Amino acid sequence: QVQLVESGGGLVQAGGSLRLSCAASGRTISNAAMGWFRQAPGKEREFVAAISWSGGRTYFPDSVKGRFTISRDNAKNTVFLQMNSLKPEDTAVYYCAAYRQPYYSDYVVPWSWGQGTQVTVSS
Secondary structure, three states, X not given: OOEEEEEOOEEEEOOOOEEEEXXXXXXXXXXXXXXXXXXXXXXXXXXXXXXXXXXXXXXXXXXXXXXXXXXXXXXXXXXXXXXXXXXXXHOEEEEEEEOOOOOOOOOOOOOEEOOOEEEEEEO
């Protein structure tokens, strides 16, 4: 089992930026795709970003494309989510997730999740 701990959340004004980190422990994530999801109050959890094992491929839904970037440092067993031009609708708890596969797929469910970090964007 891999343990995932998110950090970097907080309160930011609309138009601002935040950088989330996800530190993994217990096993290496260097051969696994990693993802970020978010869940706003009263809404279902939604996919935000994913990155392949090497960082060579990234995936984003239209709602964040061009504003969010995902990166990873396999030497540090860490994944990052850079969020720019934040909007109030980005307010949610953000979760880091690990996949067993090296590449992201819509059809594959992550096998490990972090506890989440709150991001609040004020208007």
